[in-house]
Amino acid sequence: MTSRSPRATARPSSEGRAVARTQTLLPGKDGIGTVRRTTLPGGLRIVTETLPSVRSATFGIWAHVGSRDETPALNGATHYLEHLLFKGTRKRSALDISAAIDAVGGEMNAFTAKEYTCYYARVLDTDLPLAIDVVCDMLTGSLILDEDVDAERGVILEEIAMTEDDPGDVVHELFAQTMFGDTPLGRPVLGTVDTVEALTRSQIARFYKKHYDPTHLVVAAAGNVDHATVVRQVRRAFEKAGALGHTDAVPVAPRDGRRALRAAGRVELLNRKTEQAHVVLGMPGLARTDERRWALGVLNTALGGGMSSRLFQEVREKRGLAYSVYSYTSGFADCGLFGVYAGCRPGQVHDVLKICRDELAKVASDGLTDEEIRRAVGQLSGSTVLGLEDTGALMNRIGKSELCWGSQMSVDDMLARIAAVTPDEVREVARDVLEQRPSLAVIGPLKDKQADRLRRAVS
Known part of the structure; x- marks a missing residue:
């Protein structure tokens, strides 16, 4: 992908905090469709696209981790973790998380893919601060309790069973296995019954700690949003959680991958x-x-x-x-x-x-x-x-x-x-x-x- 030459500004904080770097990636037309990026100390990136004519906003956090990053024994861990981040934090229970977004007519969900994971909420523009607080809290303050791991295991096994009941879905997983064999790209994103049953709380917690630091995350917001306001609210949420990381850390580079095994005629x-x-x-x-x-x-x-x-x-x-x-x-x-x-x-x-x-x-x-x-x-x-x-x-x-x-x-x-x-x-x-x-x-x-x-x- 290519981009236009960004304009960058560095703004020192009035509170003496480390400097964030802001760039205009796409100028848009008359301010409409302008895309900006701010990189916070600690490596967290925040990108926004501004559309003043709409009344909604979607806020998401992308994690640089997918099922491709799993070992055979951890197959399904990325998706398992996606479920667990909805189960409660130090500030909110699972009910509090869902009720907060439901109460304003919003919608919240997540998805796991081979090379990334995304958590998002879509709300009215006036409720964007709530969405930012809830989603950031989920990503930085998840408890990952033993009882939640055990309870959600049954939910994921049911999800696997539901997928197995749809041969139109299963055939695509079978084709990936045909092409890539027993490699991370060839294994199912959901994992298997055996791997999900074997995953432990400590394995998932270590996976969370390794892959969810700020350098592996991208925050994205689009709609009737103000970039500086989003940056300020996200920064505040991460700082309160003590999750901004080291000030000299830099974001991970886009994945270049490892040449996957590919089979012909299988x-x-x-x-x-x-x-x-x-x-x-x-x-x-x-x-x-x-x-x-x-x-x-x-x-x-x-x-x-x-x-x-x-x-x-x-x-x-x-x-x-x-x-x-x-x-x-x-x-x-x-x-x-x-x-x-x-x-x-x-x-x-x-x-x-x-x-x-x-x-x-x-x-x-x-x-x-x-x-x-x-x-x-x-x-x-x-x-x-x-x-x-x-x-x-x-x-x-x-x-x-x-x-x-x-x-x-x-x-x-x-x-x-x-x-x-x-x-x-x-x-x-x-x-x-x-x-x-x-x-x-x-x-x-x-x-x-x-x-x-x-x-x-x-x-």
């Missing part, structure tokens, strides 16, 4: 009595910092990103073989995935798989038409803007950008980069990605002959 089949067979066919994609990602985004949109896409037309519209069929990309620090999903009747899985393989092969060898590329550029541009229409999406964008890239890109710059993608760039990335030997994950009621045939399909 097949994983899970025999289940489901009404549909769930199929993911895919291959290695691009890292999130790869400049070819813009062309891959256009390619992905044209192949399986909408009702006019190749796969939707060939599989669903022309032949009626599936209700849901789409392609997707996932980018990590050093690698990525490109996948095609389809859900179909078990007896039609081979036909669906053949059509998908044929279409990928055609695009790899012949490329997309100029009309398909033009349509995909327009669709991708429109969906990019429409996806940023609320303060929650804006908070996600600036927080993730700071954590993963260390910089910000304006929406106009993003649209310009999408519009600049050429047919030759799309054809080149199609060859680079789609000509690789694919791997396959399938869940469904598969007979032995079907399974053997599927294994041969990607050989």
Whole structure:
């Protein structure tokens, strides 16, 4: 990601505290959409995007830790910890935390991914100080009591069971395992029943202490917010908790990753009595910092990103073989995935798989038409803007950008980069990605002959 040259100011505190450094990353237009960053002593970063025309604000804290940072024995610890931070602090019980946000009509949640974790609250702009106080308190003052660890273990096991009941979700985890094997990227974010049952309070507490210091955190706020006010309130909350850390500490750099193991031509089949067979066919994609990602985004949109896409037309519209069929990309620090999903009747899985393989092969060898590329550029541009229409999406964008890239890109710059993608760039990335030997994950009621045939399909 690229950013415009920031303007920086250093403001000494009237109370004699160490100096914070503030930068304007994106100037916006007439003050609207201005993105600023302040780095506090101790390494805590605070980024905001100001939109005076709205009446809401979303406040979040991003942690530079995900399931990728877990050892095999700690698989699921990041997600377990996410749950536990809602269970109570020195100031608030679990009920106090939820009741405080409910009482002002707000919403609060969190999510754990492979490479980061986020906690957030969306409220009316007048209630932003409350949201800041509650979320900061959760992140800095969690008690992680033995009884909470034991109680939440059952909740997480139920969440795993709920996920296992949805083969449309499980097949994507199975595909990640197919591609990455027994590595952190190949293991489930939730962990397994065995690892969750084995995790102890002391393991989780050590994980919390290691990964939740200020250098690993990014605070993000978007909406009708004033940057200086947010910085002041966040700083006060962290100082009261004694959580600002060492004054000479610097933020951790964006993750560069460790080259993940990637397997070609692997097949994983899970025999289940489901009404549909769930199929993911895919291959290695691009890292999130790869400049070819813009062309891959256009390619992905044209192949399986909408009702006019190749796969939707060939599989669903022309032949009626599936209700849901789409392609997707996932980018990590050093690698990525490109996948095609389809859900179909078990007896039609081979036909669906053949059509998908044929279409990928055609695009790899012949490329997309100029009309398909033009349509995909327009669709991708429109969906990019429409996806940023609320303060929650804006908070996600600036927080993730700071954590993963260390910089910000304006929406106009993003649209310009999408519009600049050429047919030759799309054809080149199609060859680079789609000509690789694919791997396959399938869940469904598969007979032995079907399974053997599927294994041969990607050989």
